[in-house]
Amino acid sequence: MTSFFGNILGGLLKFVFDFVSSIGTESDFFSYYGISIILTTILFRLLLLPISLQQSRSTKIMNELQPKIQEIQRKYKNDPQTQQAKLMQLYKENNYNPASGCLILLIQFPIILAFFNVLRDPVRFVFKDINVYNAINKGFLWIPNLEQPDPYIWGLPLFAALTTFLQSKLMSTNIESNPQTESTQRMMNIFLPIMIFWAARSFPSGISLYWVVGNLFQIVQQLVINRSLGKIKEETR
Structure with a gap:
């Protein structure tokens, strides 16, 4: 399945690359390949937007129902x-499917993994010809080659960690939970960015660029979601 989605997403990246490379003159600091990764990441996130919105709505409803769920359990x-029976009645009254969150994650995971693999092996999934891939400019800003790790730890690895922290913080802001869950969430908010930072130091910079752009998209999306889903709290009372 990963190869199936990989070929589709690789084709999308190649389409964007061909389109970008047909416009204007390539800059030394902004290669067609780097710009194509950014634009494809945005398109990719837009394709997943309906799924992400449904997941956020499901999480929000579950959060608001927690007091009633705990009351029924006690x-x-x-x-x-x-x-x-009471829990199922509560879910039905609030138009909530407890399995929807897991289902949405199962749908997203192979697609995200496939795009990750596309950027790890662009010759196989995108350009199909190693000579074509070797001939293109793969530099971007201060990075001489997006195929290699960022030479500076304060560059994309740091941006990847910071945007991961902001995204995680935003997603947990409106979650009401018990002290133990809150403690676990705080630990995740610290250790996950550290793990991403460490991984980004050795991953190809193209993957780190994809991660940073995806996080920025997710941060903006989450800000909008936090405002647009404010009515859910009233609906679940």
């Missing part, structure tokens, strides 16, 4: 059948 802790 009240019927010795009667599992009634507890399950």
